[in-house]
Amino acid sequence: xxxxxxxxxxxxxxxxxxxxxxxxxxxxxxxxxxxxxxxxxxxxxxxxxxxxxxxxxxxxxxxxxxxxxxxxxxxxxxxxxxxxxxxxxxxxxxxxxxxxxxxxxxxxxxxxxxxxxxxxxxxxxxxxxxxx
Amino acid sequence: xxxxxxxxxxxxxxxxxxxxxxxxxxxxxxxxxxxxxxxxxxxxxxxxxxxxxxxxxxxxxxxxxxxxxxxxxxxxxxxxxxxxxxxxxxxxxxxxxxxxxxxxxxxxxxxxxxxxxxxxxxxxxxxxxxxx
Amino acid sequence: xxxxxxxxxxxxxxxxxxxxxxxxxxxxxxxxxxxxxxxxxxxxxxxxxxxxxxxxxxxxxxxxxxxxxxxxxxxxxxxxxxxxxxxxxxxxxxxxxxxxxxxxxxxxxxxxxxxxxxxxxxxxxxxxxxxx
Numbered sequence: 001x002x003x004x005x006x007x008x009x010x011x012x013x014x015x016x017x018x019x020x021x022x023x024x025x026x027x028x029x030x031x032x033x034x035x036x037x038x039x040x041x042x043x044x045x046x047x048x049x050x051x052x053x054x055x056x057x058x059x060x061x062x063x064x065x066x067x068x069x070x071x072x073x074x075x076x077x078x079x080x081x082x083x084x085x086x087x088x089x090x091x092x093x094x095x096x097x098x099x100x101x102x103x104x105x106x107x108x109x110x111x112x113x114x115x116x117x118x119x120x121x122x123x124x125x126x127x128x129x130x131x132x
Numbered sequence: 133x134x135x136x137x138x139x140x141x142x143x144x145x146x147x148x149x150x151x152x153x154x155x156x157x158x159x160x161x162x163x164x165x166x167x168x169x170x171x172x173x174x175x176x177x178x179x180x181x182x183x184x185x186x187x188x189x190x191x192x193x194x195x196x197x198x199x200x201x202x203x204x205x206x207x208x209x210x211x212x213x214x215x216x217x218x219x220x221x222x223x224x225x226x227x228x229x230x231x232x233x234x235x236x237x238x239x240x241x242x243x244x245x246x247x248x249x250x251x252x253x254x255x256x257x258x259x260x261x262x263x264x
Numbered sequence: 265x266x267x268x269x270x271x272x273x274x275x276x277x278x279x280x281x282x283x284x285x286x287x288x289x290x291x292x293x294x295x296x297x298x299x300x301x302x303x304x305x306x307x308x309x310x311x312x313x314x315x316x317x318x319x320x321x322x323x324x325x326x327x328x329x330x331x332x333x334x335x336x337x338x339x340x341x342x343x344x345x346x347x348x349x350x351x352x353x354x355x356x357x358x359x360x361x362x363x364x365x366x367x368x369x370x371x372x373x374x375x376x377x378x379x380x381x382x383x384x385x386x387x388x389x390x391x392x393x394x395x396x
Contacts, residue, residue: 006252007253007256007257036177059319060277064274145381146381187320
């Protein structure tokens, strides 16, 4: 079993959960009772979009992380996963301040997913060709 | 293979799929043709938010369920998964009636995820420490 | 390891990622700066909904694909996964043109998920009954 990747998966889920936790006090601050979602108030919408964008990337990040861990390396995958979480935290902090500051955090986490994808793809194709 | 967890995974997906199926007749009832999403009509928005919130929790529930099943117990994980589905059904039924009644179902399903997370974390760390 | 299913998983993630990539130029075309999401402009909303609907189906498609691959067949699962991606591409192309043309692509991808679900369910129950 891929213990390091399992651990980073739990950490990524805790972080993702936290991006949703932040929406509730933001709702109260701006007087937006559920089920209302979009407010037209950019400060609330940015906090909401951080959660949504992280949700959008979970089905990209988690499967690629596990395919990379299996086909390439549990430990290298886990380190890349930690970088992804760190970049996501940067994205959350900067996007919450201003929409046009979210670029670097977003770019790093996307780059990490690209590395996971290329690694996984090489590993899968190698296994298929060599009949592994 | 973790057969009981596999079965509960399929049941959870069927439930989640159903939360989306409910949106289509609600669209017709309120005359909201796709791609329109938010209506400003609370009755529609609550039905839509049940689907969205379940979607938001799928990347929390499913990975934690499987990590718990692997590191702790397939059968205990499956039972917790059934409790999660039941709490989600309660959340769906109560939220559809009124937004301020959705608390108990939401709290129970979140608690179940917390138990899955703590169990998985203990199992992972134990395996890492003992070199399992 | 289920190499063919791994490969199709990566392809499905690339496609899903692409549905999100399309939103960014659409934002610029219609002058919708983040964090604004819903525009009231149907042409933008359709492009956004293609991404959202694909996101909504990822937690249905991916787990069912893997359960089917494990319990039934890696190769048959991978072929069904390719059909799912093709139907999703059809859905994307037709929905982008007009909302009422999205039916066939949507129906085919839903049917594929139904086949994956029934296959997985039969495999799981058979294994539970036979103590496999």
